[in-house]
Amino acid sequence: MSNNISTVRQHLLDTLADLRNRENPMEVERARAVADVARVLVDSAKVEVDFIKASGATGSDFMFADEAREAAPSLPNGITGIRRHQIK
Template identity: 95%
Template sequence: MSNNISTVRQHLLDTLADLRNRDNPMEVERARAVADVARVLVDSAKVEVDFIKASGATGSDFMQADEATAAPQLPNGITGIRRHQIK
């Protein structure tokens, strides 16, 4: 397993499940520590995104797309997909 934003998300979901476990709940202080570390990781990811925008980079190891969210292989002549959302 690589360490990236998806890993952080999964650990947070696991922590939430452990907190909700009525038979053997996680200690609140431990859950708070997990949340604090996750907050620092997310803050560092925000800085990384700002750096990517400023430098023109195309991505990073931490902010990698999962296979499920990666852009599909586009046919020749198609340069991108734009999704619209009705507000």
């Protein structure tokens, strides 16, 4: 698995599960540190989306899921997939 937004999401879900574990819960300070790092990654992804919009690019390695990269190997010029994102 490469490092992308799906990785961040999975780590956050794992952290939540560890916090909820009654027998061996994660320390709150450690969970807070994970959440802070994730917040910075999400903020950088927002900047990346703004760059994609401004430059007319079709995507980025961080924003694409591994499956999308593998599903579109025949696209030209190094493009690994096309995904439409809609912000509400």
